[in-house]
Amino acid sequence: MKPQRVHIAIQKNGRLAEQSLGLIRAAGFHLTKSASDLAYSVENAPIDLWCVRDDDIPTFVADGVADLGIVGRNVLAERALGANAPIPAEIMPLGFGRCRLAIAAPESLTYAGPGSLSGLRIATTYPNLLARFLAAEGVEAEIVTMRGAVEVAPRLKLAEAICDLVSTGATLEANGLIELQTVLESEAVLVRGTRTLDEASERTVQSVVARFRGVIASQGAKYVMMNAPRAALPEISRILPGAGAPTVTPLAGRDDAVAVHAVCQESVFWETLEALKAAGASSILVLSIEKMM
Ligand code: PRT
Ligand code: ZN
DSSP states (O other): OOOOOEEEEEESSSTTHHHHHHHHHHTTOOEEEOTTSSEEEETTSSEEEEEEOGGGHHHHHHHTSSSEEEEEHHHHHHHHHHOSSOOOEEEEEOSOSOEEEEEEEETTSOOSSGGGGTTOEEEESOHHHHHHHHHHHTOOOEEEEOSSOGGGTTTTTSOSEEEEEESSSHHHHHTTEEEEEEEEEEOEEEEEOSOOOOHHHHHHHHHHHHHHHHHHHHTTOEEEEEEEEGGGHHHHHHHSTTBOSOEEEEETTEEEEEEEEEEESSOOOHHHHHHHHHTTOEEEEEEEOSOOO
């Protein structure tokens, strides 16, 4: 029997497209583009990518058209609140496409908390997330649902405030709007449907998930090596940023000193190296990590 292929839905064009492909490539999958531009096949694993509108990704994954998907948490959460149908589960955040769904208004609006939105019209393309936020805050306001270009709504007198995605804040500023309140923190996430897969496909899915985890964990992580007086180990462990228990090995011919190796999940700054040196460490090396699992 021909092995089944696992399908991953990613955004075709847009803010998540390049980085979704980048993550898949970084996980060691070699991609060949189909003639139609709508799909890629993975040469070295039984995986195909579907390239679609981001709005279609939750449905594709929920319906089993795709087994995994990469989509903004904002899109997934909005859909989850609206649909009665099953919605894919978020497996892990992917660390790119970061933004926030936020409420903003012209400077003329005095804001002293969500209560200040009471009785206003708020324009958004995220009516479900906004309604949930307002209900949780006990605020009654009118939601004006738009298809796009939400930032112009106050100028067109369609609304007194807006609720839209913000990343740098430049769009708000260009439209004379002040960011007032975060409704949802978002980034690209990996989603999976509820369909049960055959054993081989399940293994493929698990391998994709584990490799993605490895890629994300190794981003920004450093491998730090040094020699250190045995007595300084507690101090050195304290200084190493975001490290688990370091590996400590004896140095040939020296009872008082050891080699220390550690994976640091947080940035290793020059200050960190200076602090390690001050604690007695020498021959300190900081290396990039290519793969991690
Ligand atoms: O064609 P398709 O339907 O697939 O794409 P789309 O146009 O619906 O989505 P796209 O490509 O714009 O965004 C895809 C995903 O990227 C979103 O669902 C978010 O998860 C994420 N993302 C991250 C953003 C932003 N940052 C972002 N800044 N999505 C949209 N924006 C818009 C925002 O709506 C506003 O218009 O950018 C503007 C604000 O940006 P700043 O930098 O000026 O604050
Ligand atoms: Zn879209």
